[in-house]
Amino acid sequence: DDGYRLWLKYDPLPDATQRANYARSAGFIAVSGNDPVLRTAASELQAGLQGLLGKPVPVIGSAAGRTGGIVLQVGSDPALNREGYRLASRGNNLVVSANSASGVLYGAFALLRQVQTGASVANLSVTSNPKVKLRMLNHWDNVNGTIERGYAGSSLWKWYELPERIDPRYRDYARANASLGINGTVVNNVNASPRFMTDEYIKKVAALADVFRPYGIRVYLSVYFPASKVVNGPGKPALKSADPLDPAVRQWWAEKVNEIYAQIPDFGGFLVKANSEGEPGPQDYGRTHADGANMLAEALGTHDGVVIWRSFVYKPAENADRFRAAYEEFTPLDGKFHPKVIVQVKNGPIDFQVREPFSPLFGAMPKTPLAMEFQLTQEYLGFATHMVYEAPMFKECLDTDTHVKGPGSTVAKVIDGSLHGYEQTAMAGVANTGSDRNWTGHTMGQANWYAFGRLAWDHTLPSDGIAREWVQMTLTRQPKAVQTITDLMMRSREIYVNYTNPLGLHHIMGYGIHYGPEPWLDKAPRPDWRHTYYHRADSVGVGFNRTATGSNALSLYTPQVQQQWENPQTTPLPYLLWFHHVPWNQTLSTGRSLWDELCVRYYTGADSVRWMQQQWAQMKPALDPEQFDDVAGRLAVQQKEAIWWRDACVLYFGRFARRPIPAPFKAPDRSLEEVKRIVDIYQLR
Ligand code: BDP
Incomplete structure (x- = not known):
């Protein structure tokens, strides 16, 4: 097994009795209408069940009195949000229902997961709602096929072949993401090439969007902020400026947005790294991050897209503490961002280190939706040769209490919007995928992609439960081996x-x-x-020393958090040298x-x-x-x-x-x- 099929293997279940049991509930799949996402749900379920149960499962237009099958249904269910799903035994059928076709798709994958992990489907009653709206991968992929901090080969995207040739792998990529509920992908590096704003590349990206659409996945692009100074179009010469307050620049972007939406009607929006590590940005014109982000947000106009603006900024200064940089830059801008803007914050204040205290921005921007940025690719975690299961690291951050609104104000509640009532919510993972046959280089790296998707859907899921699922679906169903490998994964990050x-x-x-x-x-x-x-x-x-006698970065947290970390005698050892x-x-x-x-x-x-x-x-x-x-x-x-x-x-x-x-x-x-x-x-x- 070369690992290409990831956790979607669908090999026949080894136990014939178990197969027969499931088969009694899988006599058919009923789905009506031609919605492409619903069609995907049906065909994925069909392929999965046929493989797992070793028998044909017909897709039919309507259950019409038949029992012993699966019914896929879009309806209106007050217990569900837009993408949530319900799995329920009704009469003698299994009903997968949701308020949208994507919800049904996620429900179909959830049902498959039940079968793949040997869970019962009798008297099924499951409702599940994603806690975060935008669940995204960020690819740091370049035009030339390299991947910044990628350790699994080269880019999945073959720009030189697009839009004419569609690599079948694009579809498998979409299937894997949809199976986890990932609904967005930023296809290019945050250190962005202006080429992505050219007509030539928009066409290529549109071809990818066409493949991803039936899987409920929207495409986003990273933006080179001064693209207006570089990109020429027919009848549209490049400008002299990229000043976000310059009317000509604003016009340029408004037109660019329209060009993109003409080709990608469900385009998700922009991701921006600006005035960071040498990347240009609005500050080059004496403007703020909010000025830059708002200009793009206004350019999006009435289109259903967002601007995801990264907070990863720090300036070289001898006596400054980089820990404080993003906080100092962004908190004064709280309340100044356009409603379409989301600020994307790395989990820690420095840079995806093996362990970081949570970024002090979480909880400090009540008026600005903050997205979580995790890194799946193991830049600081041993590339593709060290086994590090990242879910415990993600959870450690999400479960930390910021105390900004009293006890229980976890980072997760900032991110899922419940703490500050954010309209927009998002979680992003910097992808660890590449052209390697097994997608992630290290076989065990697949688990990090998997775990990110599961946690973006529901951050309350336990790390070990996620690991167990992944092992069962990907490596083995032998109970003892499942347990041993899960334990190994659970200890791997701390060992590293x-x-x-x-x-x-x-x-x-x-x-x-x-x-x-x-x-x-x-x-x-x-x-x-x-x-x-x-x-x-x-x-x-x-x-x-980040206490009051040092850089005092500790003062950026609430008093309760400060108290946990201010005394070297009582600071938990994992954080000791971060602060003392x-x-x-x-x-x-x-x-x-x-x-x-x-x-x-x-x-x-x-x-x-x-x-x-x-x-x-x-x-x-x-x-x-x-x-x-x-x-x-x-x-x-x-x-x-x-x-x-x-x-x-x-x-x-x-x-x-x-x-x-x-x-x-x-x-x-x-x-x-x-x-x-x-x-x-x-x-x-
Ligand atoms: C750092 C990486 C660098 C990225 C940067 C970022 O070393 O390659 O461009 O993060 O997130 O960790 O922008």
């Missing part, structure tokens, strides 16, 4: 944290490439790209000194990868050989690199701590200089 960035260390990975350890980096074009900026190790201790410069000899809650604890984490973290390998080895009889080997091989790389991380970090920090590696651990058998050379090799220096 331990051998890379324990106790709240962050941003000490290889420069630029963001792979492997490089805590010693003290030269870079910007102060906040140096790693010594983040860990601040010296002879006294290590960590970034802690002496090497300080005794922690574990009873060990900081130095000893750091070593314990690095050593046990690296040892745990051996444990992961052993666990995986035992799974062999339960797994497809190709999938087994893929993961086993990657685990072997991970094991080697965990030791690389461990050695690099204990040797480097040890130079400041000047303390021995505590027993029973043995000091690395190589020198810091030797380890540094490994990084240079990866970096092609």
Whole structure:
């Protein structure tokens, strides 16, 4: 099994009795009308059930008195929102109903999931409503086929073949997303090429939109903010300006929007990275982020589209704390954004690190809908060779209490709109897909795509439950193996944290490439790209003091949150060095000194990868050989690199701590200089 089919395998269920049981409820699929999304629901259900049950399941126009089948229905159900669904046993039929065709599509996939995971469909009574309206993937894909921070091959989109040739993979991509309830995709990199605003590319994107539409997925585009200065059209020369308050620029965008909607009537809108990491933006004209976003929102006019404006901004400054940057830039703009604007915030204040405190923007912009941006692609999580199941990391952020409206004001409630009454709600995942046959490089990376989709639909789902589903649908149905692999996944992120960035260390990975350890980096074009900026190790201790005696970034949170993190004695260890410069000899809650604890984490973290390998080895009889080997091989790389991380970090920090590696651990058998050379090799220096 090459993994191409993801969690939509539809191989016959091994147990004949189980197959027969399900088959009694799957005599037919009744659906009326020609709505393309409803048709998709029927054909997906048909293909799935035929495969799983090993028998034909006819699609018919109406149940008309027949029983023992499945009825797909669009109606009006007050218990459901626009895309929610209901699965119910009625008479002797299974009814999948919703208020829209997309709802029925999601219900059909939910029903398939029941069968795929061996759940009963007798006396079925399930209602499910998505908690967030826009559930999206963000692809950081470039025109030339490369993917920024992509580790699974090249782009799925073959721009050079579009719009004429439609790769069948586009459809399979849409199926996978629809099966999770993902309803939007931004197809190009946030570091956007202006080409996407040309007629040539709009046609290509329109061809993709045509493939995605029957799966309930809308297409969005990342925008190069000064596109008006670059893109010429017939009878439409480029302008001299991109000033959002310049009437000519506003006109240019209004026309561009109309051109796009003429070809993509259900176009979702724009995603914008502006005045960030060298990308141009409204500030180049002395305007604010709100001016820029509102100009695009007004250009959208009466079209049903949104502007998703990213808050990922930080300016190079020697004594500033990057942690504070987005908050300081955006909170003064609260209430100034057009209703069509959503501000998209990364989960943490820095940049998708292995663990971050939640971004202080969550809860701080009650008048501006905030979207969550998670990163599925493992930029800081070991690319496609380290096994890191991300759901616990996403949940950790979503479940954190901001306390902005009293206890229980979780980040999730900010995002789902319930805390501040946002009209628009959105969650985005930076995609981990690529042209690799198994889509995500690491077989286990598929679980991160899966988990993101499930959580975007319902952030209350438990991480282990999601993992279990995915394993059953993707790898094996053998109960013991399902349990072992689920456990492995559940522990994987913490293990990765331990051998890379324990106790709240962050941003000490290889420069630029963001792979492997490089805590010693003290030269870079910007102060906040140096790693010594983040860990601040010296002879006294290590960590970034963000309390009132330091950068005071902690003051951006509510007093209740500050209280959790302000005292180094009581700050939970996972966040300790995010907020405190802690002496090497300080005794922690574990009873060990900081130095000893750091070593314990690095050593046990690296040892745990051996444990992961052993666990995986035992799974062999339960797994497809190709999938087994893929993961086993990657685990072997991970094991080697965990030791690389461990050695690099204990040797480097040890130079400041000047303390021995505590027993029973043995000091690395190589020198810091030797380890540094490994990084240079990866970096092609
Ligand atoms: C950083 C990535 C960079 C992205 C940037 C972003 O290293 O490639 O362009 O995030 O999110 O993590 O814009």
